[in-house]
Amino acid sequence: MVKEFCQKWGKRIATPQMLVIAIVTLAASFIGAWLKQYPGLSLLGALIIALIIGMIVQFPLRKWYVGSDQVRAAGVKDAAGLIANKLLRLGIIMLGFKLNLDVLFTTGIKCLPLAAIIVALTVVVTYAICRWLGVDPLLAILVAGGTGICGAAAVMGISGSIKVAKDREEEKSNDEVIAVAIVAIMGVVFALIELFVGPLTGLTDTQLGIIAGGSLHEIAHAVAVGAALGPVGEDMAVIMKLSRVLMLVFAAIIIAIWWDKTKSEVKTDGKRKVAFPWFMLGFIIASILGTFVPFIRVAAPVLVDIAYIILGMAMAALGINVNFSVLLHRGRNAMIASFIASILLVLFVTLLAVMFF
Template sequence: MRVLRAIRDFCTTWWRRIATRDMAFIGILTLLASCVASWLKQFPGFSLFGALIIALLIGMAVQFPIRSRYVGASGERKAGVKDAAGLISNKLLRLGIILLGFKLNLQVLFTQGVKCLPIAAVVVTLTIIVCYAIARRLGVDPQLAILVSGGTGICGAAAVMGLSGSIKVPPEQEDEKADSEVMAVAIVAIMGTVFALVEIALGPLTGFTATQLGITAGASLHEIAHAVAAGAAFGAVDIATIMKLSRVLMLVFAAIVIAIWWDRNHSTVPADGKRKVAFPWFMLGFIGASVIGTFVPFVASIAPQLVDAAYIVLGMAMAALGINVNFKAIAKRGRKALLASFLTSVLLMCFAAGIAALFF
């Protein structure tokens, strides 16, 4: 009876939080923002940013009419919008990351990409360590520093949001954490776009083969969209994508390691004296989706549709994140983190080019 009562109370609490007008309003709004972003990404220029970044920008833009037209002077509605957007960004993020696992064909990675996997492990590890060290030396707070480092080293916005699930903070710091997420996503989006254009412009001047240029793009550029765009420009989209997805796979290991590291170095001991590591359990779902999508024929046939669904769900999470963003905090805290990502991106591009020249 006690178990049944606990389950009933749990369901009742969540139903009261979900079944609200504010949740319906924000849910529909973020779904529309995500669908519009997915539509816009097919056009030149927008394709370089990708659907997730566009959805974030839409969320940031609609924040103002929501405040003036929907919230107004109502403190209750303001709190409802904040809670709804926070819940969507938090829970749909995890669902989207799990669904994104269907994009990883492990058979391809462990055959055609077998040479890329150790390179990805080295690139991701060094990039995160170097970027974090530079950011901290510049005075960036640890939370923002590690998110920017992960986004720069692994796979842009998806990595930022995935690693954010590894960072456990007290309730009073949740707003600061959300602002750090938005700043990190914006920074890696800007840097990824800039360096994609740089590599597309400089690539033909290096004398590299198409394969070497594709490896450089996949090993150095931040978003999957950036690596695909640069790889297509060089006629090496397949190898660029495989190299990039090898880095995406490293997100699982990075999330686990960072969860343990953050708990040891930055978590506070609660009043009851018991500490719990914010283990990113959803990463096990990500791996499970990869395995199922690779080895179950029926699921493999619909994997592209599941990946499209992942981007819709992640787009909703990004739009919700944009709705709650604090612009003053971004302006105040983001400049040094941007510089850290820029310096690291320069080093990463040179390192990736060196690897491509030596091994391909």
């Protein structure tokens, strides 16, 4: 079995197209990490910038590298798909080093139950609105997860929990990109709204930080808005946001079971096969090690930086395979649903912030 595994993956990795895509996605990831330091681009964050670069790069790749060579085209698609799939899981596992459980279970102890309520309600409501607007169930649950939990990482984490029939794998890849694009746009829009409207509400920095961490989609969005609130607001925004990130583990497992019971098309010997998200356990293990093992705790910031580089490569690879016609046609109603849900999310989190902080 080990020999067969090595032969299978060895053949897929040892191709010229894999080397090309690896270099391109690594460059996109580093560029995204560099550009995120600039005002405005910091609201997008390194992962979304890498995704955009991947979407742009696909055109020169097709023109100057692939051309009319069908074998090379298939190799590029396969290489990008492999990088997006495998590195995404590795990146999410390593992102666990960012989650300091000691801080969450002390300073942020009040945030954890609120995060569970926020995530559960937002995912359910967003999914319901998507389905009401006629959005396909797979795209609906990906948008719901991205809106309710932690943006792109949630979309890809939940996607990794869901298995589809082989003839729908390309559709699933397209839905991943659509969902990531939607939560990125919504995150930027609502981050700008909170940046300009928040100080006018008369709420405290702590309350505004809770609202930012509890309602914004990406970690980058919460950090950007929190930084404008001062040290207290920034700390609360980060703690609240990381509390929602922790919920990704439970959400991915619950959604995997729910999908298997109600939507799954994948069967083995007449029985359904649950796509249990084992990599989420790696996320928890990494957070435990990063919190309680001294030498790993010291190295955690570097490990998190590496995680973002790996995730950036995965996002760029995802962008390389995006189908723009599908993105434009399938994403409209899902974006409307996410917009409505994001408004409800901000209002609900504001109420919680006023009541408990």
